[in-house]
Structure formats: C-alpha cells, structure tokens
Amino acid sequence: MTAWRTAVLMLLCFCMTACARMDRQADMRVDDGSVQGQVLVMLRLAPPHFRPDVDYTGSYDSRVGRDARRRVAEGLANQYELRIIDDWPMPALGVDCFVMKARSKASMERLVEQLSLDPRVESAQSMNLFHVLAYNDPLYPLQPSGKLWHLAELHKITTGRNVRVAEVDTGVEADHPDLNGRIALARNFVDGRAEVAELHGTAVAGIIAARGNNGIGIVGIAPEAKLIALRACWESAVRADASVCSSFTLAKALQFALNENVQVINLSLGGPQDRLLTRLLDTALSRGITVVAAADPEIGDGGFPASHLGVLAIAGDDRQDVSGRMLRGPGRDIPTTVVDGKWSFVTGSSFAAAHVTGLVALLRELAPDLKPQQIRELLAPQQMSGLAVDTHAIVDACAAVGRTTGACACGCDVAHDTKSPPSL
DSSP states (O other): OHHHHHHHHHHHHHHHHHHHHHHHHHHHOTTTTOOTTEEEEEEEOOOOOOOTTSOOOOOOOTTTTHHHHHHHHHHHHHHTTEEEEEEEEETTTTEEEEEEEESSOOOHHHHHHHHHHSTTOSEEEEOOOOOOSSOOOTTGGGOHHHHHTTHHHHTTTOOOTTOEEEEEESOOOTTSTTTTTTEEEEEESSSSOSOOOOHHHHHHHHHHHOOSSSSSSOOOSSTTSEEEEEEOEEEOSSOTTOEEEOHHHHHHHHHHHHHTTOSEEEEOOOBSOOHHHHHHHHHHHHTTOEEEEEOOTTSTTOOBTTTSTTSEEEEETTOSOOOTTOEEEOOSSEEEEETTTEEEEEOSHHHHHHHHHHHHHHHHHHOTTOOHHHHHHHHSOOOOTTOOOOTTSBOOHHHHHHHHHTSOOSOTTSOOOOOOOOOO
16 A cells, blocks of 8 residues: 555656646746746856866866755846746856846846845846848748858848839739739739739749748748839740830839839840930939849840949849840849749849849948949949959849948958948
C-alpha cells in the first residue's frame, strides 16, 4: 500500500511539474509577438568554487544555486507584482535571465528602474521586439535588386511614400494579389473599357510598386509610391507580348499625368521621333517631372523618347554598347507580376527602366524638390580614386540614396560614393 501511495505521489509531482512547465511555455507566446508588459531580470550566477579533486577551468556551473536564484526571482516577482514566465541560464554573461510579466498596467519605465536599483538584481530591461531585415515575399531572394541594391536596407530609409508615379503603358491588373491597393488611380486612353489587364503594364507595375511583406510574390522598388496606371498602349492581336501605342493615346496619357501633378513618369516604350510628344515631354521636364524611358537596344542612341534631352535613358544590364548619356538598370531574368494573379520572369530594357523609375521615387521622397538634372547626377556613375567611369556599371542605388542624404545608406562596409548631393 505504501509503495502504491509513493508511486501515486511521484506521478502527481511529475504531472504538476510538467503542467507548470507547459504553462510557462504557453505564457511566453513568442510566436505572436505579445511582449507587452514583459521585463527581463538578470540574477547573478554563483561564483565558481575551487575543488582540488577536479580539473578547474574557471567556468560557471549554471546549476549551482539555481534553486536559490529561483527563490530570489519569486521574491522579486511578489514584491513588484510580476509573474515569472520563463528563465534561461546565460553563463557567458554570468547571469540567469528571468522573463517576468507585470500583473498590472504599471509604468514599465518605473518598474525597470526599481528592479535595476534592487541589490538582488544584476540588471533589468523591458522586452523588445526585433524583426528580420528582409521580406517574407518568396520571390524576393530572386530579385536582382534585393542583393545588388540592398533593397531591404534602402526601405528602412525610403519607400517612395506618397510620390506620384505615372506609368504610361498597357493595362495593369489592379486586383493582382501583389498590386491590390497599390494603384492610386487608373485611366484607359485606348478604349472605353474600365479595367484591362495586360502583360507588359502589369509586369512594369510590379517592379515599381508591388506590395512588400505580404507573404507572396515580390517587393516593388518603391512599395509605397502612389502608382497611376495610364493605359495608352494595347496588346497586339497576334502576340500578347507585343504591344503598340499611338501618338494620340500617349499624348492623352501624358496630358493626364501633367494634370495630376505627378513627380515621375515611366515610359517603357520606344518609337520614332514625335513632335507632339516632344512638346509634352518638354513641358513635363520644365515642371520638374522626372521622365524615365527605356532605351531601344536596336538603336544606337536608344530611340525616342529615351534620346530626348533631359529624359533618363535606361538600358538593360545585358546591353554591351551604350552611349555616354544612358544609364543601366537590372533588366535580365526579373521576377515580377503578370496577369491572372501570377508571377513570371521578364527581360528587357522596359524592366530596367521600371527599376530606375522606382529608385527615382525613393529619391523624390527624400528630396521632393530635386530637379531632373540633379537626379541624373545622383544616379550617374561617379569617378573614384582617379579611375575612369565604368559606363557598363548598373546604377548604384545605395550610392544615389547616400548622396541624397549625405550619409551611408546601406552596405556600409562596401565602398559607395556618398559625396554631397547636388545643390538644390
């Protein structure tokens, strides 16, 4: 009978201990970030003791005095109206760290101060939350801009917030999961249809402004810009990946962009010199609007509108021969949004221009009054240490942001030219 009672008592003790540990672990809720009212209380570990019968290494044994420290922690919890949630030995610091939660809505600052002054406490602090410095969008690791442009670091400084960007292109799938809510305004200058989803426009839109940290797809270069989608081009009836525009539809879209006081215009298209469009581009530039255009790889000067004076002409990083006024952007194997709520890889100067358009939006958030020529100076490769300018280099986004702010923007252990920004 005695043996049976002993076994039952042992089983009950085991269950109570296990349940207590389960309660403590459940209280932590580390997965949902509920750390409000939690403090970290450090108690000193017992000092090492010399024993002649063993090899002495001078290290702490975290088990020595653990029960005593637990009692001290419980005494502190009772005195300051706290509840012990968990603890962990940290011999590298010579402390046991106890996680405690305030039972009342007392001032955390005052509570931490009182605990820090208690002679039983080695140190105390409020619990903080940290977040990974990347995106949970699954295609982000495949975006060249993620690593090349240190995009996650740049977005700690600027996201293009509230910068008005007009995309003059084919139709954009506004309800795409990565673009839903990202289109501030949409207009169709081709026909009377309200919503038209097309490949090219949707791909360009995703590179510029796809939503970040939504657990899907990609991250736009300027994920908080106000994207204005202006359909001035339409897909060919023969090939969905071939699209055309007219002087009239483009002119209507540019006029609308001027009316909306946009700050950046993306023209990922090319064609013959056009007088009407030239006049509209001159008006846009005179108003301080930055115009970004894709360079036609089949034409030496990039073709129109990229060749127009004052327009930022952007070539892809796979083009070997570029004129001195062209800039290069990532344009090869770019993951982006496509129609029917999908994602795919695209290549071409259209998408290099989309990258630079997003980057210009980042700069305009930092310095809204930047003129087009000043932005070009910020983006252009800089001569460093007497070396010739590398015209084959892709635009250095970190350097451009750094020159705008006057301080290192990202990858600060890597050489980036952060000379003073051009005078406004």
